[in-house]
Amino acid sequence: MIHTRIKSVAQRLNWYRTKDKTFGLYQGYVFHMGDGNGMKFIFCILKNIDNITIANLQATLELRKSEFKNVNIKLQDRILYLSFEEGIFPSIRRSKFVRALDSLVEIFENLDIPKQDSCFECGAEEDLDYYNYQQMGMLLCDSCSSKMEEKVELSLLEWKSEEKNxxxxxxxxxxxxxxxxxxxxxxxxxxxxxxxxxxxxxxxxxxxxxxxxxxxxxxxxxxxxxxxxxxxxxxxxxxxxxxxxxxxxxxxxxxxxxxxxxxxxxxxxxxxxxxxxxxxxxxxxxxxxxx
Incomplete structure (x- = not known):
């Protein structure tokens, strides 16, 4: 179940959905957005960045924390996670999500973090489409999506054939x-x-x-x-x-x-x-x- 405010923002951005989240490109970066118990969240998976960039990103987020009032920020295992805490009644405006996305994109660009508008696996820029893998959004080319499909089918066959004890x-x-x-x-x-x-x-x-x-x-x-x-x-x-x-x-x-x-x-x-x-x-x- 996706909250109506999250869904409204995602519709305006022409995003996609999993069972409980939305995701899509925003100014060249793939973000996920959803809601949980008493909070809403945004996260971005930052592949192919080195430890120096991670340290610079943490320092920049600390310097610009005034732009993320009442937002908990966590960077772990190359996943940047923002959680917006709420009370009993939903109180976060749609514009706050967009401002957070704008700030993150600006920070990413200033730190030269690579754009994510190409295939997640091989970097191809043609024949791309959005896919749902383990309730996570991915942007893949036709070739990589076929390989991923074969990988999942192989995993299912192995699960069916293994001893259940x-x-x-x-x-x-x-x-x-x-x-x-x-x-x-x-x-x-x-x-x-x-x-x-x-x-x-x-x-x-x-x-x-x-x-x-x-x-x-x-x-x-x-x-x-x-x-x-x-x-x-x-x-x-x-x-x-x-x-x-x-x-x-x-x-x-x-x-x-x-x-x-x-x-x-x-x-x-x-x-x-x-x-x-x-x-x-x-x-x-x-x-x-x-x-």
């Missing part, structure tokens, strides 16, 4: 879930409480246990983890209900409330695994313009 990962996840389940049951047994917070620990340690066992994400991973979580959550709740449903020391309302919360947490965690738990596979495709 389902068995080792499942055993490790089951062992981790057994430990947490035992702690949950013993805690409930000796304190006469349900402790629904343990229903959140089981999914966490099942996930970590799968990773510790060397399990890799594949087409069966989500189903395996969801079954392990559901089994151990259900087993723990069944034991707790069987132990306490006739106990005078535990009010029925407390038992039902704790059980309901635990079931909700279990359901949400399983849904999270099905919809959001996935391998960060390489992506490469032609970028779309902001509209």
């Amino acid at each position: 389902y068995l080792k990962g499942s055993l490790s996840a089951g062992f981790a879930a057994t430990l947490i389940s035992a702690i949950w049951i013993l805690s409930s047994y000796y304190s006469n409480k349900v402790f629904p917070g343990f229903s959140l620990l089981i999914p966490y340690f099942v996930n970590k246990g799968y990773e510790w066992g060397g399990g890799r994400i594949g087409k069966w991973t989500i189903l395996i983890l969801a079954l392990i979580i559901t089994f151990f959550e259900g087993m723990c709740l069944a034991f707790i209900f069987d132990k306490f449903h006739n106990s005078p020391d535990v009010p029925l309302s407390s038992l039902l409330n704790g059980g309901a919360i635990s079931l909700w947490v279990c359901m949400i965690s399983v849904i999270w695994f099905f919809f959001f738990y996935k391998e960060n596979l390489p992506e490469f495709y032609s970028a779309e313009k902001v509209n």
Whole structure:
């Protein structure tokens, strides 16, 4: 989701978009612009600059920091990152982004930082187009884009062919879930409480246990983890209900409330695994313009 003010600036600049950012050329340099939690940001990847230029850039930014009021500036690994902090309500005007871009371009030109209006890989100046690689904007020629596409396809083939270690990962996840389940049951047994917070620990340690066992994400991973979580959550709740449903020391309302919360947490965690738990596979495709 891209904020409307970011989108408005990008549309005026005829920029492109990824899933959560915009990017494009501004006076010869490629910038990315987007928004996060309580702030908006601009960053530029500065390839092919030496350490002396980096030091001069840092010194120049420090001297001209008055032009970037209420802006946090960080230069790391040849990425210049500007974050504009906001309050609860969006308060940054579109003109502030443009002024920041103008200042950065002026600084880059004064330091003779090379323009970025050619192919990112080979420097060609013809047959260029914008591409999205791992949610980062790139300007590539036809030849380099074909090579990048082949590289991504090869990575996907390697991922599909590699051993996923389902068995080792499942055993490790089951062992981790057994430990947490035992702690949950013993805690409930000796304190006469349900402790629904343990229903959140089981999914966490099942996930970590799968990773510790060397399990890799594949087409069966989500189903395996969801079954392990559901089994151990259900087993723990069944034991707790069987132990306490006739106990005078535990009010029925407390038992039902704790059980309901635990079931909700279990359901949400399983849904999270099905919809959001996935391998960060390489992506490469032609970028779309902001509209």
